[in-house]
Amino acid sequence: MASTTKIKINLEGIPTLTRKQELYSLMFGNVIHFVRIVDSRNGYIVLPKTSQDADKLMSPDFRRKLKTRCEPQMPLETKAKMTIVIKKVDSYITSHSNEEIKEELVRQLKLQVDEVYKMPQHGIVKIRFPDIQTANKIKEQGLILYNYSINPAQIEEERFTRVIQCMNCYEYGHVKGKCTKKNSEKCSECGQTGHRFTACKSTTKKCLNCGGDHRTLSGACPIRRKEITKVEEKKQEKQVQKENRLLSEVVKNTAKATAKVEKTIEKTAKATAEITKTAIKETQPPIMQLPNNLAAPVLSVESDDKEKYDGQ
Ligand SMILES: [Zn+2]
Ligand SMILES: [Zn+2]
Ligand SMILES: [Zn+2]
Missing domain, CATH: 3.30.70.330 (RRM (RNA recognition motif) domain)
Known part of the structure:
Protein backbone atom coordinates (compact mmCIF):
# COMPACT_ATOMS: atom_id res chain seq x y z
CA MET A 1 0.00 0.00 0.00
CA ALA A 2 1.44 3.35 -0.97
CA SER A 3 1.81 5.92 1.72
CA THR A 4 1.18 9.63 1.41
CA THR A 5 2.12 10.20 5.02
CA LYS A 6 4.80 12.73 5.72
CA ILE A 7 6.73 12.16 8.89
CA LYS A 8 8.46 15.00 10.55
CA ILE A 9 11.59 14.17 12.45
CA ASN A 10 12.68 16.90 14.78
CA LEU A 11 16.38 16.94 15.47
CA GLU A 12 16.79 19.83 17.89
CA GLY A 13 18.56 22.07 15.46
CA ILE A 14 19.04 22.91 11.84
CA PRO A 15 19.65 20.15 9.33
CA THR A 16 23.28 19.46 8.45
CA LEU A 17 24.86 17.08 6.00
CA THR A 18 26.21 14.87 8.82
CA ARG A 19 22.81 14.68 10.50
CA LYS A 20 21.18 13.84 7.20
CA GLN A 21 23.72 11.12 6.48
CA GLU A 22 23.15 9.70 9.95
CA LEU A 23 19.42 9.56 9.28
CA TYR A 24 20.01 7.98 5.86
CA SER A 25 22.20 5.23 7.25
CA LEU A 26 19.87 4.57 10.18
CA MET A 27 16.95 4.17 7.81
CA PHE A 28 19.02 2.02 5.47
CA GLY A 29 20.09 -0.18 8.39
CA ASN A 30 16.48 -0.67 9.45
CA VAL A 31 15.28 -1.35 5.86
CA ILE A 32 12.99 1.67 5.82
CA HIS A 33 12.26 2.74 2.27
CA PHE A 34 11.43 6.33 1.54
CA VAL A 35 10.59 8.54 -1.42
CA ARG A 36 12.18 11.74 -0.18
CA ILE A 37 13.84 13.42 2.77
CA VAL A 38 13.36 17.17 2.89
CA ASP A 39 15.07 19.63 5.22
CA SER A 40 12.72 21.44 7.55
CA ARG A 41 13.19 24.09 10.20
CA ASN A 42 14.01 21.77 13.10
CA GLY A 43 14.95 18.63 11.28
CA TYR A 44 13.63 16.62 8.39
CA ILE A 45 10.44 15.60 6.73
CA VAL A 46 10.53 12.02 5.52
CA LEU A 47 8.10 10.72 2.95
CA PRO A 48 7.99 6.96 3.53
CA LYS A 49 7.41 4.71 0.54
CA THR A 50 4.67 2.54 2.00
CA SER A 51 2.54 2.60 5.12
CA GLN A 52 4.69 -0.27 6.43
CA ASP A 53 7.72 2.00 6.11
CA ALA A 54 5.79 4.70 7.95
CA ASP A 55 5.02 2.18 10.69
CA LYS A 56 8.68 1.21 10.97
CA LEU A 57 9.74 4.84 11.06
CA MET A 58 7.36 5.53 13.94
CA SER A 59 7.96 2.31 15.84
CA PRO A 60 9.26 2.73 19.40
CA ASP A 61 12.26 0.63 18.38
CA PHE A 62 13.32 3.04 15.63
CA ARG A 63 12.55 6.04 17.79
CA ARG A 64 14.91 4.63 20.41
CA LYS A 65 17.63 4.29 17.78
CA LEU A 66 17.24 7.92 16.83
CA LYS A 67 18.93 10.24 19.30
CA THR A 68 17.09 11.41 22.40
CA ARG A 69 14.36 13.98 21.80
CA CYS A 70 14.37 13.03 18.13
CA GLU A 71 10.79 11.98 17.98
CA PRO A 72 9.00 11.63 14.72
CA GLN A 73 6.05 13.99 14.74
CA MET A 74 3.10 11.88 13.92
CA PRO A 75 0.72 13.66 11.59
CA LEU A 76 -2.87 13.63 12.81
CA GLU A 77 -3.89 11.98 9.56
CA THR A 78 -1.61 9.03 10.36
CA GLU A 158 -11.24 7.20 12.80
CA ARG A 159 -12.26 10.05 10.54
CA PHE A 160 -9.63 12.66 10.01
CA THR A 161 -10.87 16.21 9.99
CA ARG A 162 -8.51 19.05 9.30
CA VAL A 163 -9.20 22.04 11.51
CA ILE A 164 -7.73 25.48 11.05
CA GLN A 165 -5.32 25.96 13.90
CA CYS A 166 -2.42 28.31 14.43
CA MET A 167 0.86 26.51 15.02
CA ASN A 168 2.23 29.61 16.75
CA CYS A 169 -0.38 30.44 19.42
CA TYR A 170 -2.43 27.20 18.95
CA GLU A 171 -5.76 29.00 18.78
CA TYR A 172 -8.33 27.85 16.26
CA GLY A 173 -9.66 29.79 13.29
CA HIS A 174 -6.45 31.23 11.85
CA VAL A 175 -3.15 29.95 10.51
CA LYS A 176 0.38 30.76 11.66
CA GLY A 177 0.94 33.23 8.80
CA LYS A 178 -2.05 35.29 9.99
CA CYS A 179 -1.17 35.15 13.70
CA THR A 180 -1.13 38.48 15.49
CA LYS A 181 0.69 37.08 18.53
CA LYS A 182 4.20 37.15 17.09
CA ASN A 183 7.16 36.05 19.21
CA SER A 184 4.93 34.20 21.64
CA GLU A 185 6.88 31.10 22.54
CA LYS A 186 4.24 28.71 23.75
CA CYS A 187 4.66 25.00 24.31
CA SER A 188 1.82 22.85 23.01
CA GLU A 189 2.90 19.99 25.28
CA CYS A 190 3.14 21.47 28.78
CA GLY A 191 1.31 24.76 28.17
CA GLN A 192 4.19 26.88 29.48
CA THR A 193 5.66 29.91 27.73
CA GLY A 194 9.34 30.50 26.95
CA HIS A 195 9.94 27.34 24.91
CA ARG A 196 8.44 25.43 22.00
CA PHE A 197 7.24 21.80 22.07
CA THR A 198 10.49 20.64 20.44
CA ALA A 199 12.42 21.75 23.53
CA CYS A 200 9.88 20.59 26.11
CA LYS A 201 11.36 18.75 29.09
CA SER A 202 8.19 18.61 31.16
CA THR A 203 6.58 15.28 31.98
CA THR A 204 3.14 16.78 32.65
CA LYS A 205 0.79 17.83 29.87
CA LYS A 206 -1.34 20.94 29.86
CA CYS A 207 -3.58 22.19 27.08
CA LEU A 208 -3.14 25.82 26.02
CA ASN A 209 -6.78 26.10 24.99
CA CYS A 210 -8.80 24.42 27.74
CA GLY A 211 -6.22 24.01 30.51
CA GLY A 212 -6.90 20.27 30.70
CA ASP A 213 -4.19 17.70 31.46
CA HIS A 214 -3.59 16.74 27.82
CA ARG A 215 -1.46 18.00 24.94
CA THR A 216 -2.90 21.04 23.16
CA LEU A 217 -3.30 18.97 19.99
CA SER A 218 -4.84 15.98 21.78
CA GLY A 219 -8.00 14.51 20.34
CA ALA A 220 -9.32 14.39 23.89
CA CYS A 221 -9.49 18.20 24.11
CA PRO A 222 -13.14 19.32 24.33
CA ILE A 223 -12.37 22.56 22.47
CA ARG A 224 -10.67 20.63 19.67
CA ARG A 225 -13.63 18.25 19.52
CA LYS A 226 -16.00 21.19 19.19
CA GLU A 227 -13.89 22.59 16.33
CA ILE A 228 -13.87 19.19 14.61
CA THR A 229 -17.65 18.90 15.01
CA LYS A 230 -18.07 22.36 13.49
CA VAL A 231 -15.96 21.42 10.45
CA GLU A 232 -17.77 18.09 10.07
CA GLU A 233 -21.17 19.76 10.30
CA LYS A 234 -20.14 22.26 7.65
CA LYS A 235 -18.91 19.40 5.45
CA GLN A 236 -22.20 17.57 6.01
CA GLU A 237 -24.17 20.72 5.18
CA LYS A 238 -22.19 21.21 1.99
CA GLN A 239 -22.77 17.57 1.06
CA VAL A 240 -26.53 17.91 1.64
CA GLN A 241 -26.58 21.13 -0.40
CA LYS A 242 -24.70 19.41 -3.19
CA GLU A 243 -27.08 16.46 -3.14
CA ASN A 244 -30.09 18.78 -3.15
CA ARG A 245 -28.62 20.71 -6.07
CA LEU A 246 -28.08 17.49 -7.97
CA LEU A 247 -31.58 16.31 -7.13
CA SER A 248 -33.23 19.54 -8.29
CA GLU A 249 -31.12 19.37 -11.43
CA VAL A 250 -32.36 15.82 -12.04
CA VAL A 251 -35.96 16.88 -11.38
CA LYS A 252 -35.60 19.87 -13.71
CA ASN A 253 -34.01 17.77 -16.45
CA THR A 254 -36.63 15.06 -16.03
CA ALA A 255 -39.39 17.67 -16.29
CA LYS A 256 -37.74 19.10 -19.41
CA ALA A 257 -37.34 15.65 -20.90
CA THR A 258 -40.94 14.77 -20.04
CA ALA A 259 -42.19 17.99 -21.63
CA LYS A 260 -40.12 17.22 -24.71
CA VAL A 261 -41.49 13.68 -24.88
CA GLU A 262 -45.03 14.99 -24.42
CA LYS A 263 -44.53 17.50 -27.20
CA THR A 264 -43.15 14.78 -29.43
CA ILE A 265 -46.10 12.56 -28.60
CA GLU A 266 -48.46 15.43 -29.41
CA LYS A 267 -46.64 16.13 -32.65
CA THR A 268 -46.65 12.42 -33.52
CA ALA A 269 -50.35 12.20 -32.75
CA LYS A 270 -51.06 15.21 -34.97
CA ALA A 271 -48.91 13.83 -37.73
CA THR A 272 -50.55 10.44 -37.40
CA ALA A 273 -53.98 12.03 -37.59
CA GLU A 274 -52.88 13.98 -40.65
CA ILE A 275 -51.49 10.87 -42.29
CA THR A 276 -54.60 8.88 -41.39
CA LYS A 277 -56.79 11.59 -42.87
CA THR A 278 -54.80 11.64 -46.08
CA ALA A 279 -54.69 7.87 -46.18
CA ILE A 280 -58.41 7.62 -45.67
CA LYS A 281 -58.96 10.18 -48.38
CA GLU A 282 -56.66 8.32 -50.69
CA THR A 283 -58.01 4.89 -49.96
CA GLN A 284 -61.66 5.90 -50.06
CA PRO A 285 -63.23 4.59 -53.19
CA PRO A 286 -64.61 7.30 -55.41
CA ILE A 287 -68.27 7.90 -54.76
CA MET A 288 -70.25 6.46 -57.51
CA GLN A 289 -72.11 9.01 -59.43
CA LEU A 290 -75.58 7.74 -59.60
CA PRO A 291 -78.51 9.22 -61.37
CA ASN A 292 -80.38 11.61 -59.08
CA ASN A 293 -83.30 9.36 -58.47
CA LEU A 294 -81.05 6.55 -57.38
CA ALA A 295 -78.73 8.61 -55.23
CA ALA A 296 -80.17 7.24 -52.04
CA PRO A 297 -77.66 5.72 -49.59
CA VAL A 298 -77.35 2.07 -49.98
CA LEU A 299 -78.64 0.63 -46.75
CA SER A 300 -80.18 -2.61 -45.92
CA VAL A 301 -83.30 -1.51 -44.25
CA GLU A 302 -84.98 -3.91 -41.93
CA SER A 303 -88.64 -4.27 -42.37
CA ASP A 304 -89.34 -2.70 -38.94
CA ASP A 305 -87.48 0.40 -39.80
CA LYS A 306 -88.82 0.70 -43.23
CA GLU A 307 -91.70 2.91 -42.22
CA LYS A 308 -89.50 5.21 -40.18
CA TYR A 309 -87.11 5.47 -43.03
CA ASP A 310 -89.78 6.11 -45.54
CA GLY A 311 -91.25 8.78 -43.41
CA GLN A 312 -88.07 10.80 -43.32
ZN1 LIG B 1 -2.03 32.42 16.34
ZN1 LIG C 1 6.72 22.48 27.35
ZN1 LIG D 1 -7.68 21.02 25.75
Missing part, protein backbone atom coordinates in the same frame (compact mmCIF):
# COMPACT_ATOMS: atom_id res chain seq x y z
CA LYS A 79 -2.88 8.91 13.92
CA ALA A 80 -6.41 8.64 12.58
CA LYS A 81 -5.38 5.64 10.48
CA MET A 82 -3.95 3.96 13.57
CA THR A 83 -7.18 4.47 15.45
CA ILE A 84 -10.29 2.32 15.39
CA VAL A 85 -13.69 3.52 16.50
CA ILE A 86 -15.94 0.90 18.10
CA LYS A 87 -19.62 1.76 18.07
CA LYS A 88 -22.59 0.46 20.07
CA VAL A 89 -20.35 -0.55 22.96
CA ASP A 90 -22.12 -2.02 25.99
CA SER A 91 -22.26 0.28 29.01
CA TYR A 92 -20.56 -2.46 31.04
CA ILE A 93 -17.40 -1.83 28.99
CA THR A 94 -17.60 1.96 29.17
CA SER A 95 -18.14 1.79 32.94
CA HIS A 96 -14.41 1.03 33.15
CA SER A 97 -11.76 3.75 32.96
CA ASN A 98 -9.72 4.33 29.79
CA GLU A 99 -6.69 2.86 31.55
CA GLU A 100 -8.61 -0.26 32.64
CA ILE A 101 -9.95 -0.83 29.11
CA LYS A 102 -6.42 -0.44 27.78
CA GLU A 103 -5.07 -3.05 30.23
CA GLU A 104 -7.86 -5.47 29.35
CA LEU A 105 -7.13 -4.98 25.63
CA VAL A 106 -3.42 -5.64 26.06
CA ARG A 107 -4.21 -8.77 28.13
CA GLN A 108 -6.76 -10.04 25.61
CA LEU A 109 -5.06 -9.13 22.31
CA LYS A 110 -1.47 -9.55 23.46
CA LEU A 111 -0.76 -6.44 21.41
CA GLN A 112 0.56 -3.04 22.24
CA VAL A 113 -2.11 -0.34 22.59
CA ASP A 114 -1.17 3.33 22.56
CA GLU A 115 -4.31 5.00 23.81
CA VAL A 116 -7.92 4.29 24.71
CA TYR A 117 -10.56 6.98 24.74
CA LYS A 118 -14.21 6.32 25.56
CA MET A 119 -17.35 8.36 24.97
CA PRO A 120 -19.85 6.54 27.21
CA GLN A 121 -22.78 8.81 26.32
CA HIS A 122 -22.43 7.71 22.67
CA GLY A 123 -21.40 4.13 23.39
CA ILE A 124 -18.10 4.70 21.59
CA VAL A 125 -14.61 3.47 22.43
CA LYS A 126 -11.62 4.62 20.39
CA ILE A 127 -8.43 2.61 20.42
CA ARG A 128 -5.13 3.75 18.95
CA PHE A 129 -2.59 1.11 18.06
CA PRO A 130 1.12 1.81 17.53
CA ASP A 131 0.82 1.17 13.80
CA ILE A 132 -1.62 1.24 10.88
CA GLN A 133 -1.32 -2.48 10.06
CA THR A 134 -2.51 -3.57 13.50
CA ALA A 135 -5.45 -1.16 13.33
CA ASN A 136 -6.39 -2.55 9.90
CA LYS A 137 -6.09 -6.15 11.12
CA ILE A 138 -8.36 -5.53 14.12
CA LYS A 139 -10.83 -3.70 11.86
CA GLU A 140 -11.06 -6.80 9.69
CA GLN A 141 -11.11 -9.40 12.45
CA GLY A 142 -12.97 -7.73 15.27
CA LEU A 143 -11.96 -8.33 18.89
CA ILE A 144 -13.04 -9.59 22.27
CA LEU A 145 -13.38 -7.07 25.06
CA TYR A 146 -14.50 -8.14 28.55
CA ASN A 147 -15.99 -11.29 26.99
CA TYR A 148 -18.03 -9.18 24.56
CA SER A 149 -17.47 -10.17 20.97
CA ILE A 150 -17.05 -7.02 18.90
CA ASN A 151 -17.64 -7.75 15.23
CA PRO A 152 -16.00 -5.87 12.34
CA ALA A 153 -19.30 -4.19 11.41
CA GLN A 154 -19.08 -2.27 14.70
CA ILE A 155 -15.59 -1.00 13.92
CA GLU A 156 -14.75 2.01 11.79
CA GLU A 157 -11.62 3.92 10.97
